[in-house]
């Protein structure tokens with residue numbers, strides 16, 4: 001049984017209530033989109049181990065310029081595949097601001113076409129391809145400075161209601 005029908009923000013937990021309100025904004029212009037929260041592994045500015053991804057709306061999708069660094073190394077000089085997947089997953093999380101839905105990753109498929117190098121700027125794009133009920137199909141790509149696509153990702157996100165997050169809130173807060 002899913003929790004998508006419950007779209008009411010919670011009032012019993014101020015932290016979650018504030019967070020859910022901040023998430024339920026839809027991006028209309030190319031201004032920098034807000035991080036999912038301060039500690040988010042993909043985009044949180046307070047996460048010392050994170051990627052600090054910053055994205056903007058671009059047409060019906062989102063775009064980001066991103067540099068992997070030594071914290072994300074796999075083979076020498078090359079970003080770890082899991083780090084690339086994290087950033088792509090988070091980029092999809094930014095695309096949700098354009099879609100205007102709370103949703104979570106159900107399936108993520110990454111194709112690594114060429115090594116993603118450390119200390120090198122890449123341009124990342126993501127957009128929604130289609131929607132069928134709660135199922136959102138999204139696609140992303142990572143391009144180097146010559147326009148060569150070095151990685152792509154396809155994802156299935158499922159629309160959820162606030163209860164998806166609020167029902168786990170005590171665990172989340174206990175770990176902070």
Ligand SMILES: CCCCCCCCCCCCCCCC(=O)SCCNC(=O)CCNC(=O)[C@H](O)C(C)(C)COP(=O)(O)OP(=O)(O)OC[C@H]1O[C@@H](n2cnc3c(N)ncnc32)[C@H](O)[C@@H]1OP(=O)(O)O
Pocket residue numbers: 001002003023024025026036042089090092093094096097098099100101102103104105106107133134135156158160164
């Ligand atoms: C307004 C602005 C918002 C801003 C936006 C911020 C949001 C806030 C995110 C913040 C952060 C982001 C950062 C990055 C994104 C994460 O990292 S999200 C974290 C990682 N993901 C998770 O933790 C999700 C864990 N999984 C779950 O909780 C549950 O599996 C889910 C996703 C809620 C779905 O459970 P469920 O509601 O029981 O759904 P279920 O009925 O199994 O499947 C739903 C539908 O999908 C279909 N389906 C399921 N699997 C598949 C499959 N593999 N292939 C095809 N179809 C499938 C089912 O058949 C079903 O179809 P219908 O019957 O509806 O036609």
